Amino acid sequence: MTTRYRVEYALKTHRRDQLIEWIKGLLAVPFVLHSQPHGIFQSDTRAPSLEHMAEEAARRYAEIMRDVEVMIDDHMALQPLSGVDASSNLPAINKPPPSKLKLLVPSIGPFFTRLPLEAAFKYQDRKRYISSRRFVSPSFNDVRLILNSAQIMAVTTYSSLHLATFDGDVTLYDDGQSLEPDSPLVPRLLDLLRKGVRVGIVTAAGYTTADRYYVRLHGLLDALAITTELTPSQKSNLLVMGGEANYLFAFDPAAAPHYLRAVPRAEWLTPEMTAWSEADIAALLDDAEAALRECVKGLNLPATVMRKDRAVGIIPEPEGAKIPRESLEETVLVVQRLLENSLAGRRKAVPFCAFNGGRDVFVDIGDKSWGVTVCQKYFEKQAAASVSSSSTTQQPVTIRPENTLHVGDQFLSAGANDFRARSVGTTAWIASPSETVELLDELADLMGKKLS
Secondary structure, eight states: OHHHHHHHHHTTGGGOOHHHHHHHHHHHHHHHHHSOSSSOOSSOTTSOOHHHHHHHHHHHHHHHHHHHHHHHHHHHHHTTGGGSOTTSSOOGGGSOOOOHHHHHSTTOOOOSSOOOHHHHHHHHHHHHOGGGOSSSOOOHHHHHHHHHHHHHHHHHHTSOOOEEEEOSBTTTBSTTOOOOTTOTHHHHHHHHHHTTOEEEEEOSOOOSSHHHHHHHHHHHHHHHHHOSSSOHHHHTTEEEEETTTTEEEEEOTTSTTTTEEEOOHHHHOOHHHHTOOHHHHHHHHHHHHHHHHHHHHHTTOSEEEEEOSSEEEEEESSTTOOOOHHHHHHHHHHHHHHHHHSHHHHHTSSOEEEEEOSSOEEEEESOHHHHHHHHHHHHHHHHHHHHHTSSSOOOOOOOOGGGEEEEESOOSSSBOTTGGGGGTSEEEEOSSHHHHHHHHHHHHHHHHHHHO
16 A cells, blocks of 8 residues: 555656646546547448537537636635635634635645636637547647636736746756747747836756856847847846846846846845845755765766755766656655755745756755746836836836746646746746747737737
8 A cells, every 4th residue: 555655646646737637537528428439430421520529529628618717716716715724723613615626626726817718728729629639638738738828818818917937948948958049939038028028037047147147048138138129128127037036137238248237135035035044044955965965876876966055956977967757756756855854844944946957956945936026026126116216107016926927847746846936926837948939929919919
């Protein structure tokens, strides 16, 4: 029984998203009921036509997505009550009732906007012909893309998009590569800035100097520096947050040749972050380093430990060596569990993020929820300063979670550093830079329709 539990939990649960898996299971029912069970379509006069089957499947899929949409509305209506910790010592009669969605998907978190899932399904069905498939049921990726479409429909319909943040590797460029001048994402990011959307690149890469970030982002930074289509105010709406939430750089055309100005921590640390003591940070990193060394030894990994001032991790050694994916995931889960049970972890004085970078494993101080929050607060202060120095009656900008969209590729429940951004903003889960291009095209189209 113990072995069975370990297999089910450690090797499967952390690799799944319960909401997507649950929706996928709902869509499997009409697929089974309305798909043709054999490969002979034209010669069997009893079989319904492909067009009829596609229409019926599309109708049933849309009904299910509409039902889930209603359940999310109900969950959102109960969210103000759900702020009470269910594990608290309140009498049972005073504890808030869970929503139906929470009972069915226990891991579900907060929603900041409604999700028009029926409309999003119809949009993706026109692109991917989901309901026309007879042998391949709606997949994880189908549901993931439907949720993405629903979310960007929501941030352009039920609220206004003030801030878009992006992961780096696999989101803006291929893993380990850079954002080149000819990347199709460069003009799309500039278009976001032109529309008045603030852009933050929130990456796990923890560099202390601007030149290292310039290497990764030079295509965007150079284009932003020379373009005449954006005002100086619009150009200043680009931030780079490195090391999850540890190093902040602002775009500055005067800071050539790298065009990034390091922002002193005192200018952007939130009140909660100022309470993180250096002693607690050092203690947590010491525990993380010991756990990583144990994994390197126990799993015989071709890796060496790298310690930074706000992070510690393992990287392949010698250069070019490949660490098996299973070993990377095992290392993340072991380190995360050991840190949660360590003295520093139990005190919860300093948040941390242990994640699988695809080729390495790192433990960072803070996580992307803090990185996105810093971007929100920094841009709010920037806008407030602009308003106070202006003679117009312009109102200060408040960037709430419903005004924020974080785009990333790692949203699994463990070992994925974009996951925690869900607690401070809306999110879109992509799988490659080309998907980011499609997402931004869809977003631009919806913003254009709203503006018109």
